[in-house]
Amino acid sequence: MRSGFISLVGRSNVGKSTILNAIIGEKISIVTPKRQTTRNSIQGIYNDKDCQIIFVDTPGIHKPINELGEKMDKISYSSIRDCDIAVLVVDAGRKFDDGDQYLFDHLKFDCKLIIAFNKIDLTNINLINSLKEKYIEHYNPIAVIEMSAIEEFGISDLINKIKENLDEGPQYYDLETLTNVDIKFRVQEIIREKMLLLLKEEVPHSVAVQCTEIVSDVSPVEIYAKIIVERDSQKGIVIGAKGKMIKKIGTKARVDIEKLIGRHVNLQLVVQVVENWRNSSRFLVDNW
Numbered sequence: 347m348r349s350g351f352i353s354l355v356g357r358s359n360v361g362k363s364t365i366l367n368a369i370i371g372e373k374i375s376i377v378t379p380k381r382q383t384t385r386n387s388i389q390g391i392y393n394d395k396d397c398q399i400i401f402v403d404t405p406g407i408h409k410p411i412n413e414l415g416e417k418m419d420k421i422s423y424s425s426i427r428d429c430d431i432a433v434l435v436v437d438a439g440r441k442f443d444d445g446d447q448y449l450f451d452h453l454k455f456d457c458k459l460i461i462a463f464n465k466i467d468l469t470n471i472n473l474i475n476s477l478k479e480k481y482i483e484h485y486n487p488i489a490v491i492e493m494s495a496i497e498e499f500g501i502s503d504l505i506n507k508i509k510e511n512l513d514e515g516p517q518y519y520d521l522e523t524l525t526n527v528d529i530k531f532r533v534q535e536i537i538r539e540k541m542l543l544l545l546k547e548e549v550p551h552s553v554a555v556q557c558t559e560i561v562s563d564v565s566p567v568e569i570y571a572k573i574i575v576e577r578d579s580q581k582g583i584v585i586g587a588k589g590k591m592i593k594k595i596g597t598k599a600r601v602d603i604e605k606l607i608g609r610h611v612n613l614q615l616v617v618q619v620v621e622n623w624r625n626s627s628r629f630l631v632d633n634w
Contacts, residue, residue, distance in 0.1 A: 348397040349515035350430035352508055355422055355453070357445050358382050358406025360437040361464040364495040366390045366403045369505065374525045375403045376539035380550060382406055383542060385414070387421050389526040391519045397509055398517050402429065409448055414624040423453075431458045431511055433504070434485065438492070439468030442480055450484055458511050459487040462504060467494045530557040533603055537571055537615070540598045541584070544591065549583050552576045554623060566610035569603065573617045576624070581617045592617065 354362040363375035363384055370390040376383060384405050392399040404425045405418035426432050432455055436446075461481050463474060478490060489507045493500025525532075534555040542550040554574040561568040573592075575581050585592045592615055600613045620626070 347514065347517060348509060348512040349399070349518060350508075350512045351400045351402060351428065353402045353404060353422075353425040353429035353432045354435060355404050355407065355426060355432055356435035357437070357449065358408060360406070360435045361495045362406070362435050363403050365433075365435065365462070365464065365493070365501070365504075366401050368495045368498050368501050369401060370524055372524055376535045376542075378539060378542040380542050382408070382415075382418065382551060383539070385418055386527075386531075387425055391523055391525065392505070393521050397512060398515075398519065399505070399508060399512070400518060407449060407453060408445070412624040413627060426453075426455060426457065429457055430513070431460060431508055433460045433462050433508075434481075434487070435462045435464050436477060436481060437465050438463040438474050438477060439465045441473065442477060446480075455485065459485055460489045460491060460504070460507055460511075461485065461487045462491045462493055462500070464493050464495055466492045466499070467497060529607065530560060532606060533557045533560070533569060533571065536602045536606070537573070537595065537599045539602075540595045541573070544595060544598070545583065549575075549580055552580055552624070553584070562609075566612045567607065568612050568614070570614045571616075573615060574620050574623055575617060576620065576622055578619055581619055584617050 354365060356362055358381040363377045366375050367373050369392055374390040375388050382405065384403055388403045390401045392401060402425050404422040407419055407422050408415065410416040410419055463477065482490065488511060491500055491504050491507060493504060534557045537555045538553065541553050552575055556572045556574065557569065558572055559570040573584055575584060596613050596615050600611050603613065604611050
């Protein structure tokens with residue numbers, strides 16, 4: 347059997363989580379149009395008759411402006427150091443800019459590297475050729491893949507190229523396991539996804555979610571979660587006039603949580619202010 351760990355790395359919003367979900371065939375990582383949706387390292391396990399591939403979705407690499415951003419970058423860099431093959435995901439529809447140059451200046455690979463040009467349906471021949479030239483010259487990858495994860499185009503090409511370059515190895519997970527994260531983490535991410543989609547401006551990026559308790563021996567299942575914000579004004583926005591926004595967040599989150607666990611859910615949300623939590627080492631250590 348061939349097996350190994352594959353790190354999906356790149357800038358924010360290039361489609362790393364969409365690629366992971368398309369490969370596994372289930373929503374493992376949340377996906378939104380907003381930057382820095384992924385904050386943690388999340389594994390998705392792919393199995394077929396002769397291999398097991400553990401894909402590791404990582405936060406988008408960016409120039410950090412707070413301790414949370416620094417922690418997210420460290421997660422991505424650590425994932426590269428620990429992987430067998432890295433897949434650098436590039437947005438094929440976006441011109442080379444300062445964010446790409448930041449990658450060139452800070453992102454080094456000591457492992458095998460595949461470059462996946464995602465969103466190929468949103469580019470043109472001149473742009474994609476220009477991007478390929480810059481990235482291939484800088485990184486000298488073992489392979490280049492064109493793909494559109496949202497259309498599931500190029501997914502099999504990526505898997506096949508990875509399999510060609512994997513060594514013999516053990517089966518790390520049983521065949522029924524799809525991810526390494528537990529149910530509480532997935533519930534937290536579902537709630538946070540709904541806030542990213544429903545709330546405007548910078549408020550969603552100032553929010554964290556803690557699933558504090560799941561009571562599964564009752565019907566419906568009782569789930570309790572805290573939404574953490576940095577200021578009282580953000581708390582008011584999350585709750586909304588007469589509680590309309592938090593009710594909307596809870597309603598949309600409950601639908602996805604019930605799909606996940608296959609049971610009816612009573613979701614209880616509360617909002618707590620933790621001032622400047624994104625720059626609080628104590629909060630980040632205790633909760634990440």
